[in-house]
Amino acid sequence: MKQISFFLLFTACLLFAGCEPNQTVTITGKVTGGNDQKLLIVPPIEGYTANYFSEEITPDAEGNFSFTFTAQEASTASVILYGKGSKMFIVEPGETYHCDIDSSDGFILNIQGKNEEGNRLFTEKKYHDAYYDPLRKALVSRENPLAAEEIIIRVNEQKETELAAFRTMQQEGKTSAAFQRVVERELRGYYAYLSCDILQSYISLFSRENEEAARPYKEVLFLTMEANPPTDSELSKSSSWYRYTYMVYGMTMQEEFSREELMEIYNQGLGITHQMEWASLFFTGKTKEYFQAYLLCREGSQSQFNKELIPLFEQFQQNYPQSAFTPYIKPQIDPIVDFYEKVKNPFSPGMKLVENMDHIASLKEAVAPYKGKKIYIDVWATWCGPCKEQFKHNGPLKELLKEKGVEMLYISIDRPEDKTKWENMIKYYGLEGNHILGSETLINDLRVIYNQNGMLAIPWYILFNEKGEMVELHAKQPSQLEELKTFL
16 A cells, blocks of 8 residues: 555656656865855856856865855856856756865865866866967967967867867767767857858958958958857857857957947947847847846946946846846845935035146145045046955055055046046045046156056055155055055
């Protein structure tokens, strides 16, 4: 009776969906060599993977971590160690993978789990970084240019050699058919992108001097695109697909519009809108959704507060109300909405724009009004991401400078035409202190002071004493507050 009951229960379970195959993947692991680094995992989102769609993981005190996500099919996933790089591997539904991460000397990843040997080989190849591929460096040369057809031959030779190694593993039973399918897709996408990237490099080299010399490279590039159409739904799940497709977009636009026409589109603040509309013309279904989600996430992450993105995201949500990508896009767009709310307000009393700043020609002139006080200078720009990261520490910095009687002077190296953006960012980040939008002569003086060769890296912090003498050419950053205290 028990056997019959169990059989009936088991049969009902299969028939009525209680026993669907396990569609979760678990990644466990341990970070050694210092587990204070930021750790991210990039799971596949409905089969699509991109670093913008990542989850931050906090290891425990011993460096152990675990993360589980849903996967309907074999896909790529990545582990990112912030500041050290990323490693991509292949996962299958229902499997658990253990990742030992050694961060003491770079980023070493050892993966244990299904398709272990295949994943080791796949991870070593770095199929997400075409720009640094040794083959690209070997084939791109102004002095010894290769014919376009020869480039394709050389790229395909490398692709086929690598595919052969993976196919041998599958034949020997070391990897699954699902794993091999992802490998084939990844290599096809990667090498299509690499081929076009190399050809594009030659087009750029020759177009400046001889448009006719660039023509063969352009013709082969378009043939490569025809052989690997971005509209291919299988190819679209390659991790290289977006970069490849963005290159296709760029080449298409160059053929259809003049440089002046394209500049006009961007000057009108419609560059992203144009790309979204282009995607709507060429793609359908999930492929279109993924392209647009990636574009919104990428542009939103630039910290440029592009107002154009607000209505585009609203439209995306209307088109895809249940999109799995929305939770990743929203945190990029919310600060932009917040930005435009805050900049409606006037400057606070603590935000002081220096009078006649256009006539300040040197750093010496800039600090002259503050003689008798110590001055902490922040050289920054509205386009500088690391500068904005340091602004997060401005609360404690403000208290410290007030306690020590130190004046705060911000010098922006933005262009004069970006004055409104500069003023808006002062308001948004609450930058209380004295502000100068540097003139060309002041910026040139800063370049000479920073480096005799005219190089200038920001954010850059300088400390002057009460006598108007520079005492620290490279002072500690706001994030290094305890160390900064010793110099004030």
